[in-house]
Amino acid sequence: MADLTSNFIGIKSPNPFWLASAPPTDKEYNVRRAFEAGWGGVVWKTLGEEGPPIVNVNGPRYGGIYSGDRRLIGLNNIELITDRPLQQNLREIKAVKRDYPDRAMIVSLMVPCEEEAWKTILPVVEETGADGIELNFGCPHGMAERGMGAAVGQVPEYIEMVTRWCKQYTRMPVIVKLTPNITDIRMPAEAAMRGGADAVSLINTINSITSVNLDTFTPEPTIDGWGAHGGYCGPAVKPIALNMVAEIARNEATANLQISGIGGISTWRDAAEFMALGAGNVQVCTAAMTYGFKIVQEMISGLSQYMDEHEMTSTSEIVGRAVPNAKDWQDLNLNYIAKAKIDQDLCIKCGRCFAACEDTSHQAISMSDDRVFEVKNDECIACNLCVLVCPVENCISMEQQAAGTIDERTGKVVEAEYANWTTHPNNPSSVM
Amino acid sequence: MPNDAQTHGIADHRLSPPDYADNFSDLHAPLSDHEALVAADRCYFCHDAPCMDACPTTIDIPLFIRQISTGTADSAANTIFSQNILGGMCARVCPTETLCEEVCVRETAEGKPVLIGLLQRYATDGMMAKAHPFSRAADTGKKIAVIGAGPAGLACAHRLSLNGHTVTVFDARTKGGGLNEFGIAAYKSVDDFAQSEVTWLLSIGGIDMKYDTALGNGLSIDALKADYDAVFLGIGLSGVNALRAEGEDKDNVRDAVDFIEDLRQAPDLGTLKVGRHVVVIGGGMTAVDAAVQSKLLGAENVTMVYRRGKGRMSASGFEQELATSKGVRIIYNAAPLRVIGNGAAQAVEFAYTHTVDGKLENTGETFTIAADQVFKAIGQTLDGAPKGLKLSGGKIKVDAVGQTSDPAIWAGGDCASGGDDLTVTAVAEGRDAADDIHKTLTAEG
Numbered sequence: 033m034a035d036l037t038s039n040f041i042g043i044k045s046p047n048p049f050w051l052a053s054a055p056p057t058d059k060e061y062n063v064r065r066a067f068e069a070g071w072g073g074v075v076w077k078t079l080g081e082e083g084p085p086i087v088n089v090n091g092p093r094y095g096g097i098y099s100g101d102r103r104l105i106g107l108n109n110i111e112l113i114t115d116r117p118l119q120q121n122l123r124e125i126k127a128v129k130r131d132y133p134d135r136a137m138i139v140s141l142m143v144p145c146e147e148e149a150w151k152t153i154l155p156v157v158e159e160t161g162a163d164g165i166e167l168n169f170g171c172p173h174g175m176a177e178r179g180m181g182a183a184v185g186q187v188p189e190y191i192e193m194v195t196r197w198c199k200q201y202t203r204m205p206v207i208v209k210l211t212p213n214i215t216d217i218r219m220p221a222e223a224a225m226r227g228g229a230d231a232v233s234l235i236n237t238i239n240s241i242t243s244v245n246l247d248t249f250t251p252e253p254t255i256d257g258w259g260a261h262g263g264y265c266g267p268a269v270k271p272i273a274l275n276m277v278a279e280i281a282r283n284e285a286t287a288n289l290q291i292s293g294i295g296g297i298s299t300w301r302d303a304a305e306f307m308a309l310g311a312g313n314v315q316v317c318t319a320a321m322t323y324g325f326k327i328v329q330e331m332i333s334g335l336s337q338y339m340d341e342h343e344m345t346s347t348s349e350i351v352g353r354a355v356p357n358a359k360d361w362q363d364l365n366l367n368y369i370a371k372a373k374i375d376q377d378l379c380i381k382c383g384r385c386f387a388a389c390e391d392t393s394h395q396a397i398s399m400s401d402d403r404v405f406e407v408k409n410d411e412c413i414a415c416n417l418c419v420l421v422c423p424v425e426n427c428i429s430m431e432q433q434a435a436g437t438i439d440e441r442t443g444k445v446v447e448a449e450y451a452n453w454t455t456h457p458n459n460p461s462s463v464m
Numbered sequence: 465m466p467n468d469a470q471t472h473g474i475a476d477h478r479l480s481p482p483d484y485a486d487n488f489s490d491l492h493a494p495l496s497d498h499e500a501l502v503a504a505d506r507c508y509f510c511h512d513a514p515c516m517d518a519c520p521t522t523i524d525i526p527l528f529i530r531q532i533s534t535g536t537a538d539s540a541a542n543t544i545f546s547q548n549i550l551g552g553m554c555a556r557v558c559p560t561e562t563l564c565e566e567v568c569v570r571e572t573a574e575g576k577p578v579l580i581g582l583l584q585r586y587a588t589d590g591m592m593a594k595a596h597p598f599s600r601a602a603d604t605g606k607k608i609a610v611i612g613a614g615p616a617g618l619a620c621a622h623r624l625s626l627n628g629h630t631v632t633v634f635d636a637r638t639k640g641g642g643l644n645e646f647g648i649a650a651y652k653s654v655d656d657f658a659q660s661e662v663t664w665l666l667s668i669g670g671i672d673m674k675y676d677t678a679l680g681n682g683l684s685i686d687a688l689k690a691d692y693d694a695v696f697l698g699i700g701l702s703g704v705n706a707l708r709a710e711g712e713d714k715d716n717v718r719d720a721v722d723f724i725e726d727l728r729q730a731p732d733l734g735t736l737k738v739g740r741h742v743v744v745i746g747g748g749m750t751a752v753d754a755a756v757q758s759k760l761l762g763a764e765n766v767t768m769v770y771r772r773g774k775g776r777m778s779a780s781g782f783e784q785e786l787a788t789s790k791g792v793r794i795i796y797n798a799a800p801l802r803v804i805g806n807g808a809a810q811a812v813e814f815a816y817t818h819t820v821d822g823k824l825e826n827t828g829e830t831f832t833i834a835a836d837q838v839f840k841a842i843g844q845t846l847d848g849a850p851k852g853l854k855l856s857g858g859k860i861k862v863d864a865v866g867q868t869s870d871p872a873i874w875a876g877g878d879c880a881s882g883g884d885d886l887t888v889t890a891v892a893e894g895r896d897a898a899d900d901i902h903k904t905l906t907a908e909g
């Protein structure tokens with residue numbers, strides 16, 4: 033079995049799978065069980081400052097959306113940071129870390145945007161023996177209304193300032209957790225880096241309303257007739273998170289900034305994809321909340337099978353491997369020509385590809401009286417829509433046309449040379 | 465004129481070669497990649513899953529199905545084999561409808577369980593085509609004798625070898641596999657799967673196979689105890705119950721297990737002789753298999769007769785349905801009185817039965833069925849167990865981890881007390897005994 037040990041900003045863990053700061057890491061009972069199940073580390077549920085703990089709603093705090101067969105693919109929550117006393121959390125963190133010295137123990141923090149507040153809490157956290165801290169600049173509801181969480185994460189100057197305080201008042205590595213509720217994710221990442229952050233983690237949840245009850249006209253989840261927007265997470269947010277991770281990884285200014293990838297990770301493959309786009313490790317919340325701690329076993333076995341099959345000996349061989357291939361649109365090769373191809377042996381003749389192409393794409397699929405569906409190479413623009421709507425895996429594939437052959441759609445010879453938009457004759461600002 | 469279903473008496477070549485091939489092909493075709501993904505997608509990854517509890521070897525079913533879903537079927541196979549090294553055979557022969565699939569929550573929800581058995585086959589077939597997933601621990605210097613190369617003996621030998629012990633397996637027959645090779649219905653284990661599985665299992669190393677060597681026949685238990693650090697008995701049930709009906713000794717009245725063994729070993733099914741009218745007496749898996757396979761060999765009429773009611777039959781509902789779907793007629797509540805015939809069987813006379821005060825009695829009404837071949841399938845019994853071992857219910861008495869009344873001897877599978885007589889149960893018992901032998905031997909040293 034491959035060696036999955038991970039070293040993220042100097043913090044070691046037996047595997048790169050950490051539980052994100054959220055209910056799964058809310059207390060000692062959970063975290064012990066998570067470690068027994070095999071999780072490599074946890075980011076403890078966000079702590080606030082000393083004093084009366086915050087309160088949560090007492091009605092439903094989650095909403096969700098499903099794919100077919102009632103599989104939860106998007107989760108929305110209006111939970112706040114920990115609602116348990118600070119001292120109790122600190123005691124528990126210390127006890128668990130003592131008993132699991134090989135696991136990563138990160139403490140998530142959110143206190144008011146004042147130097148004194150941070151200066152006060154950092155030493156007491158350090159006292160627990162935790163391996164690092166994560167600054168929660170991401171929570172998009174409730175706490176943001178009080179000037180914390182996303183309210184800080186949306187202002188790069190605040191991020192830089194608070195990060196600098198933390199680096200000044202603790203020796204622990206500092207991870208800055210970013211909110212996706214922002215236009216350009218590179219700005220907060222750069223700010224964190226300027227403040228001296230050891231890493232950023234992303235994404236926190238996305239502002240969302242999951243559904244509206246059409247009998248009562250209330251957004252769900254509904255508390256006594258009203259609803260508030262919450263934070264969205266789960267498999268549905270993975271593409272958004274992946275892009276944001278890639279944006280930071282391929283931004284020259286933050287190219288050396290370590291990233292902990294979060295957002296919709298449910299399987300080993302999701303995790304490996306985040307790592308390939310630059311994440312040094314990953315964090316998981318919704319998948320554990322949906323299926324329980326045991327899912328980490330599939331992540332561990334899957335990643336090690338993948339690494340064995342690819343003769344990789346360390347997870348660092350995956351990290352960042354896809355970053356050089358993540359480009360801007362204008363870099364893509366316009367001389368690359370492909371055509372869809374239907375495998376008639378696999379086709380079950382449902383006609384979905386036809387409906388999609390005929391009604392909404394390029395009328396490039398023909399249908400015979402006896403329901404044979406075929407791609408018309410002289411019409412196909414290789415958009416990939418048919419591949420995506422076909423219910424049978426691998427039934428439709430995209431085949432590259434060899435250089436030198438004729439593209440039946442344009443009548444032109446497929447050229448071997450790479451050529452992109454910047455040099456295209458139709459581009460008014462072509463550099464050629 | 466070539467033979468067909470109507471040819472009188474007992475005859476070979478009742479069918480054409482393609483019909484034999486067709487009749488004895490896989491009962492359930494293996495899943496394609498696409499089918500496996502669709503089937504796996506239905507699993508809810510239940511907490512403390514009921515299916516897992518219902519599996520005698522406690523395979524982590526939700527985990528292996530999730531591993532299939534995420535495109536890592538080899539990891540799924542690992543999950544299966546780490547609990548059940550004969551997971552490949554079990555995927556084919558387990559009566560899943562009374563084990564894991566019976567309790568699947570999707571059986572509760574929709575009356576259609578997740579296809580656990582077929583998914584298990586999907587994962588294990590893939591891995592078995594590649595390599596053996598495990599390697600042995602460092603040599604412990606301990607030697608263990610395993611008697612019987614059936615599922616119990618093989619599972620025990622494998623687990624012992626995995627833990628670094630050196631194992632010698634003795635079997636009375638010329639091939640390994642036990643009833644996997646000689647008993648299981650042919651359409652459940654096609655393409656010589658039982659032998660490939662034995663070869664694959666043994667490729668872990670450290671296991672020496674001694675065939676044609678029977679305990680009690682030159683091989684004494686005392687000598688084994690002297691030469692080895694521990695002994696495991698997995699000798700199955702090699703005796704058969706007598707019918708105790710008049711005319712039982714007539715020609716063409718046979719034990720079903722012998723008929724099945726001939727069938728499993730026949731290089732050409734066309735050479736097997738089967739009656740035009742076949743009667744099978746019994747209500748278990750053996751009876752069903754003998755009846756169904758007689759039908760598949762081209763018998764015109766096959767009747768299974770069981771002395772009690774449908775609900776008491778040990779063959780599952782699924783097995784009974786399989787039999788009837790193949791054209792076997794099942795008669796319940798009837799017991800054989802005598803086999804009629806002049807030298808060879810021609811018919812069997814039965815009496816209807818009912819239960820009076822908890823006792824099975826004949827009602828007095830009788831009927832006769834034509835039979836030019838009669839198969840007896842009324843249960844197998846323990847035979848050849850070493851003297852001196854305590855018995856319980858006609859089987860070798862063992863505790864929860866397989867230890868017999870002799871502290872140096874363990875036993876498991878059909879020959880041992882407790883558990884159902886199933887392949888998967890034999891595997892579980894062989895494995896657990898191996899773990900206990902390991903614990904005992906390593907504690908001593």
Ligand SMILES: Cc1cc2nc3c(=O)[nH]c(=O)nc-3n(C[C@H](O)[C@H](O)[C@H](O)COP(=O)(O)OP(=O)(O)OC[C@H]3O[C@@H](n4cnc5c(N)ncnc54)[C@H](O)[C@@H]3O)c2cc1C
Nearest residue numbers: 612614615616636642643678679700877878885886887890
């Ligand atoms: C016809 C039939 C169909 C069946 N179908 C199914 C099915 O579909 N599904 C299912 O789960 N179970 C089925 N079973 C039951 C299953 O086959 C047994 O429960 C299982 O094989 C028991 O394994 P075992 O290792 O205990 O014994 P066996 O498989 O009987 O193996 C015992 C081995 O010990 C050897 N042996 C015996 N005596 C000696 C001796 N004195 N010295 C040396 N070696 C000896 C034998 O040669 C044999 O190889 C079926 C059984 C029969 C008879």
Ligand SMILES: Cc1cc2nc3c(=O)[nH]c(=O)nc-3n(C[C@H](O)[C@H](O)[C@H](O)COP(=O)(O)O)c2cc1C
Nearest residue numbers: 052053054078109168236265266295296316317318
């Ligand atoms: C109920 C709930 C509570 C959360 N609480 C916190 C929190 O206290 N601090 C924090 O940094 N993130 C919190 N998060 C965000 C998660 O840590 C994570 O960033 C987000 O859910 C995306 O990951 P996922 O798709 O794996 O769930 C919470 C998420 C959920 C669902």
Ligand code: SF4
Nearest residue numbers: 090091092093094321
């Ligand atoms: S998940 Fe548990 S705590 Fe939450 S509503 Fe259901 S029963 Fe109550």
Ligand code: SF4
Nearest residue numbers: 379380382383385422
């Ligand atoms: S969508 Fe796929 S399966 Fe359906 S007709 Fe098109 S190619 Fe065939």
Ligand code: SF4
Nearest residue numbers: 507508510515568569
């Ligand atoms: S009971 Fe059924 S749905 Fe639940 S884990 Fe087992 S196979 Fe999956």
